[in-house]
Amino acid sequence: MSVRTLPVTRGGIGESVPRVDAVPKAKGTFLFASDLWAEDMLWGFTVRSPHPHARIRSIDVSGALAHPGVRAVLLAGDVPGRKTYGLEFADQPVLAWDRVRYAGEPVAIGAAEDPETARRAGERIVVDYEVLPAVTDMAQALRADAPRVHDFGNVLRHVHIVHGDPDAPADVWVEGYYETAVQDQAPLGPEAGLAIPAPDGGVDLYVATQWLHVDRQQIAPCLGLPAHKVRLHLAGVGGAFGAREDLSMQIHASLLALRTGRPVKIAYGREESFLGHVHRHPARIWMRHGARRDGTLVCVRARILVDGGAYASSSAAVIGNASTFACGPYEVPNALVDGTAVYTHNPPCGAMRGFGAVQVCFAHEAQMDRLARALGRDPVELRLRNALRTSSVLPTGQVVRGSAPVAAVIRRCAALPLPPEAPPAGRGDPRAYPGGCGNVSRGERLRRGVGFAVGYKNIAYSEGFDDASAARVRLRADAAGPIAEVRSAAAEVGQGIHTILAQIARTELGVERVAILPPDTGVGSAGSTSASRQTMMSGGAVQAACAAVREALFARVRRSLARPRGELRLAGGLVLLDGEPVGPIAAFLDEPVEAERVYHHRPTRPLDARGQGEPHAAFAFAAERAVVEVDEELGLVRVVQIAAAQDVGRALHPQSVQGQIEGGTAQGLGLALMEELQLRDGRIRNASFTDYLIPTIADMPPVVSALVEEPEPGAPYGAKGVGEPATIVATAAIVAALRDATGRELNRVPVRPDDLAGLAPPVAPVAPPPPPPQGSGPEPVPWAHGLATGQHELLQEPAHEGAGEDPRPWERTRGGTGS
Amino acid sequence: MRVRVRVNGAWRTAEVWPGASLLALLRDALGLCGSKNACEQGECGSCSVWLDGELVCACLVLAAQADGREVRTVEGLTTGEDLHPVQRAFVEAGAVQCGFCTPGFVVAVVDLLSRDPDPDEPRIREALSGNLCRCTGYQKILDAVRLAASKLGGSSP
């Protein structure tokens, strides 16, 4: 007698299935935004300011317009709608009209028949500038006599958090000052898109972005068009890491397409890419930690200053994050945190993987090591003693409700095997010594060091933002059987969300064929591919939509059954009643079943004047241990191994989770050792891959990772976002290891060979920490000046999606679904 | 100017302007977009192709220089739905994320394995040190190379 095996659905959650887009990407047939082409297409170009601060006296476009093949040149006056845009606050001109506020700011745009003509036309536009004094130092921006970047001043947001008694006495105090440099996301795919004018007077924009709907929210008012006439379609995205949260060429290409009546493509080159997207905020951080003799943390005082550059971008949220995560993943009963984001005439800073948590992690982990030294305690033990857990109270007063396996993450990381000792000098492969593949070292003066870091950050949007994601799922059958079609606007930027959504549909609907339809604005907003949120948010929406489809299908099934009672289930392409097949799913799909659902995460609350509230929805934690070898004479480094343990809730695709940890670690290694966008007088000095150094395969160590799976209550399958934690801790862990190897202070990243060779002293603050600015509350300053827009409006303004579609699909289901 | 290049086995003719690179010829004139344009100055490897059997960056070869010569691109590795064993290994090992660097890496790995069917890790790292990836941290790319090498069993791909 044969044993009956339960039908299973292959390719569901938990399996490392091949990515849905891996084959075309490996074959080179996958089309990225920069590969797009349309019949009769024009090439757009952008003329940018060479000055960090100047008044525009005049712009002469006659030379460009007279050039054969030039079809349009547009200035600020040609913008038919709102003249400014912005992700959170509309403080950034579509094209500068009276003033430029950073070197690289767009001043004019145009379109021509071919790229060469476009280049020449750009050179024929003559802008007469009156150069004005610029403020390019974040501390000086706070001085009363500093040039004002905006009329309302240079304070962008100040966050003040008071928790317990910040004057509480402690047995031991340690104090430090830390700096982090400007890092760039440097996605391999440059900014690009193709705008095609539509017969209805609107525009179809094919673009590489992280959030189609928030792009539209900013584009449409500037074009003077209703939202439904601006249709965005996701083009292939060559990496993002935050660089595509803000607009780059979107409005420009749309304006040119509408003006010329022809498709317009804008594709940035590498230098323009560095000028055309925001960067990671540079930070200056003062910290003081007090503890009892037994290692228990008593108090943390932190002063954080970040340079937001010329326009707000997401600086308000970044300083919110930096301030709320300043104390690290530890129980801190008393705290005083003051975080300020300022405007300067530097290029704008905004989102980058880790979003404010990277900078403070570098500081708080250095402080924990200092404290361990001062107390004579083991640094790992010290972290364990103070580790956050579920029910801990954060400095904002927020109680950690979800999973918080900090101790488990620390223990798992510390237990990962160490790499073997280095071979004696002169015996190893020269390629394995610091400096890599050249003949640069034979292992002389090698010092090995080990460092440890723990960090955390929020998943999804915070501070009261009603974060939501919509998805539509349609189950139908064709000759080959049942197929689930998933329609979501979630941007696949390389992280693998489309594969995750397909896995969820398989698990929920018991079918193996899933089609992920191209993301566009024809479906409700999925929110941003940011904040490690898509697995939870769009995963939750697809799970909920599948559940609705399933229930509708079950109703059909029950109608056809003689005995409709019992538990129905879908698996392996079959409908099961109490575990017994009642027929193939396809048999019940004469008509397709379709449902759309919106997922919301647990509501959050903004911070009050004392920084108290419930700002974050959920947290993800990570720990990394770095083993490094330093040639102490040359100051060159080889990172030997990274051991990583990450709190992932539940790994829906273990291979992709590891991929996020490994890739996130590489970017953290970059900030630790080499990545710095060098600014001098507001100008970027290294806008190329020759001079902006990103790690090569010769620089990356093996990453050994352990996944800590403690499900997050309320999140789909208990899964947490996994994209950011490794980036947050890698920098701190590597620098801790460098300190261990060299005994040097190393309080600025990236650490340079000069620092490691003892040729440069630690950085010292040029001035004492600036006092908190007067008169600003917890709300971002541009908010008070009526500039709030973009994502704030997204969920408040009714969206018209066209005939037959629910105008407010996100209203249909609220409160999420749980698992 | 008119150039004639044998691309993936077939002679192709195109009219290009004198400053056009081989990369522009492939992408804009011949519609072969598998070779990517991430830096246009030889600093990323995304446009790796073979010119007369040598691995080169197409952004630094003039279209004019390629006149009369043999060019092989990522599109020439397979026909139709087939995957080259190296492409298959990239898919299986999880070496593809955003995918922008992937065609260049695939070409560089095929080149490596054709010269050294069983490379050790330092050799792999050295051979791929001209290709930048911003997503993967390279670990799964190394896995893919080892997987491809084992599948190819030392036979030249």
Next chain:
Amino acid sequence: MLRLPPFTYLAPRTLEQAVGQIGEAGPEGMLVAGGTDLYPNMKRRQFEPKVLVGLRGIRDLGRISGTPAQGLAIGACATLAQVASHPAVAEGYRALALAAGAVSTPPLRNMGTLGGNLCLDTRCNYYNQTYHWRKSIGFCMKKDGDICLVAPGSPRCWALSSTDAAPAAIALGARVRLVGAGGERVVSAADLYRDDGMRYLSKAPDEILVDVILPPADGWRSTYWKLRRRGSFDFPILGVAVALRSGPGGVIEDARIVLGAVASRPVVATRAAGLVMGQRLTADLIGRVAQAASEPAKPLDNADLTIGYRKRMARVYVERALRELAGLPYDGAPGGAR
């Protein structure tokens, strides 16, 4: 988007044709071999030639002939990859094999040539920028402007020699054959360079570097050490080439020490080399030689990392290179555990 300026590309098949074409093009013409340095520079408008004479189609220029015993002739268009992996180069002229193998990346070594690397344009972080960037700060004298932005009072340009091959070639006593309309001449590799960031070659613009002639390698040992931050791609922060010929009992009979990337030309450390003549290499002597060798290195603030660092590393690297050739044990804690 980086785009090349328009130009006419000529592809001569013989050296004579090439000499004629570059002569005819006059100041508007430039020579190109691998193009890995010239084309990025042209895309940034450091050069805007109207005529390019491509040398890769000249078959004889790619040839490597001879033996270490007799001496070697390497055609200027031999690729860096060929030079790095050629058995005769590795056997007799190791410094050159190491230097060629340390340039940039594998695909660029397949494209770039030995002659091209020897003629590599000098570099400066005020100069290796796009046209728009240079315009935004006011151009420098090396292109489009009339002052030096590194040393504003200076009458000369301080761009850095950044070739890996040149220090090695000089240390090995190489000579280069130059062919022009007026005939051919052979000069020592050291004399190919001038101490001027703008006119950094003594070669006339219409002269073609045809081949690199290496003397017999008997008794010589050599090495090249390159300092850079990443495991690939980067131009040298510092390059040190050392060649030694020892006689019976390990007495040094001849020595050459050459530093790259510390000035506008490769710096030959003659006095330092003199210190080892007739001596046996000891740790103490090496220390003194390294100190002497680093003295002529006077880096300016126009490249990656600080001046102090780059100056200090010159001493460290000369010391390490000499220790390697002396067969002395490596300094420092084996395995490095601490």
